[in-house]
Amino acid sequence: METIAIVGGGAGGLELATRLGDRLGKNGRARIVLVDRYPTHFWKPLLHTVAAGKLDPQVHQVEYAAQAADHGFQFICGEVLCVDRGARTLEIGSWRTDDGAELLPPRTLQYDKLVLACGAVTNFFNIPGAAEHSLTLDSVQDAELFRRRFLGACLQASSQRNGAPDGAAVNIVIVGGGATGIELAGELCHTVRSLAQYNVHSLDPARDVRIRIIERGDRLLPQLNPRLSARAARTLGRLGIEVCTGTTVARVEADAVHDSAGVRHPSDITVWAAGVEAPAICTTLGLPLNRIRQIVVTPELRTENDPAVFALGDCASYVCPVDGAAVPPRAQVAHQQAVYLADALVRAVGNRAAGFRYRDYGSVVSLGPFAAMGVLIGGANKREMLVGGMAARVLYRLMYQKHVMALHGFVRMAAQSVAHWIRGKVTPPVKLH
Structure with a gap:
């Protein structure tokens, strides 16, 4: 059975594992393995609300093990320390508790196809201090x-x-x-x-x-x-x-x-919060990188010199062949790439002529309960339309609901939305301790 290993359980990696598990893992057509250093997933665009005390991450997080059991893939908790592309193996470090006690020893994972979705980290631009x-x-x-x-x-x-x-x-x-x-x-x-x-x-x-x-x-x-x-x-x-x-x-x-x-x-x-770059593991793979350490990929999201390795999301550098512009590090890019790559791996058409094409639908930002604003992009001429007020607030909430629906389906997303709304009515608006 072919093993498809996915490194990183962010917005793109977890959605890809879920889609491949549903379509390949459940019926035994392939072994899907997701590797992440943390046991839970939280949607990164909402981290600022955790920092401000507005959201409790334990309420909104996704347990990787539970998601794996429900969608036909395997989860391994641990940090990827080394990738041997020749032997097609991953060296995974031990999983330890907060006080340093070892729960799981170091492990080795053999793969046939590898998808790097390890996200991005803060770029300090070598500023002193x-x-x-x-x-x-x-x-x-x-x-x-x-x-x-x-x-x-x-x-x-x-x-x-x-x-x-x-x-x-x-x-x-x-x-x-x-x-x-x-x-x-x-x-x-x-x-x-x-x-x-x-x-x-x-x-x-x-x-x-x-x-x-x-x-x-x-x-x-x-x-x-x-x-x-x-x-x-x-x-x-x-x-x-x-x-x-x-x-x-x-x-x-x-x-x-x-x-x-x-x-x-x-x-x-x-x-x-001035910029991002790919994590250090990307520099150890011997693959072509751009100036912020992102892995350069082809229109099929393959790495340039290893057909068995793919990359998506913030750790990948994809330049649109039409306009020559690199796609931005956004959650909607990771989502679209996960949908494309899931279809490509399921159908085994990674070498097809029609590669990935990113469609920018716009962006919405929220300034807490005070205001929300954004710009929507639509039509063949990519016309921009500014939105604000209640419309922008609704669109901002829908971005997260769309992510939840991609992982759990509409019914569970709707049930969670109702539960969170009720919780918001009976608890303080921010954490008080």
């Missing part, structure tokens, strides 16, 4: 660390507030004005107001908590429509968030971010 003094949002663990640090900073500032001079008691600096950065800023505004409402701290949300976004480009959301960028900047300004565009970070310290103009931006917590 950035990796040492910044937090990231690469995983649920990173988001939870930020949430605890932010809550602790608010509580400490509140306890020391008596007799202190006027000014910001808590300084948050977010490096990067993309979707992750501005969505986190918007959610934090909501969080600090909710914590004050429940008397968790005694800070004035407008005066005592200062949130600053530093963006190297001349506008926020540089990859999207300029009108959308302007609208986002106005909304953030009304929330009291300071936006510094055209500002390059020179170095990061434990308590400040310094830009290239010599300005010091005080920071109790620095979040780095």
Whole structure:
């Protein structure tokens, strides 16, 4: 039986494993194996809501083992340490508990076809001090660390507030004005107001908590429509968030971010959301890479010099042969590539002339409960239409529901949506501890 190994259980990897398991694994046509270093899956575009305390990740996560049992594939928990393309084997590290105890020993997995869907990690661009003094949002663990640090900073500032001079008691600096950065800023505004409402701290949300976004480009959301960028900047300004565009970070310290103009931006917590790159494992494979370590793939999503290895999602570099542009690292790209590759592997038509074609439907960003906005792209001429208000809020929620439906089907997605709605009505809007 042919073994198809999938490394990485992100938006693309888990959906691919689910589709292949349903179509090949259940009827014994192939052995589908998903490998991931964590036992659970969480949709990465929502990590900023975990960081702000809006979502409980344990409620929204997917257990890989349960998904595997329901959809006919096998799950192996552990980090891939080495790929031997000659022997077609994966070396998988041991799985340990948080205190270091070994639960599973190192293992070796033989494969016939390998799909790399290991996502992306934060790119610090070799800025001095950035990796040492910044937090990231690469995983649920990173988001939870930020949430605890932010809550602790608010509580400490509140306890020391008596007799202190006027000014910001808590300084948050977010490096990067993309979707992750501005969505986190918007959610934090909501969080600090909710914590004050429940008397968790005694800070004035407008005066005592200062949130600053530093963006190297001349506008926020540089990859999207300029009108959308302007609208986002106005909304953030009304929330009291300071936006510094055209500002390059020179170095990061434990308590400040310094830009290239010599300005010091005080920071109790620095979040780095300025860019991504493929994980280090991609550099050990001997495959062609681009400048941010992404694996270069053909229109069939195969690697250029190994027909048994495929790549998709944020770790893959696919350049559209029509317009010559590389597809962006977005969840909708991973979804479309997972659908294409599942069909290609099932039908064994990986060498067909018609390769993968990405269709951009647009993007929607949410600034917490305050605003949502986006741009939709449709038609043969790719006409852009800006949306806002309730329509944008609904579209933003539907993006996640579409992901859940791809994994569990419509009935279970609808049931989960109702359960989450009820939970939201009977619990505080943010985690209070």
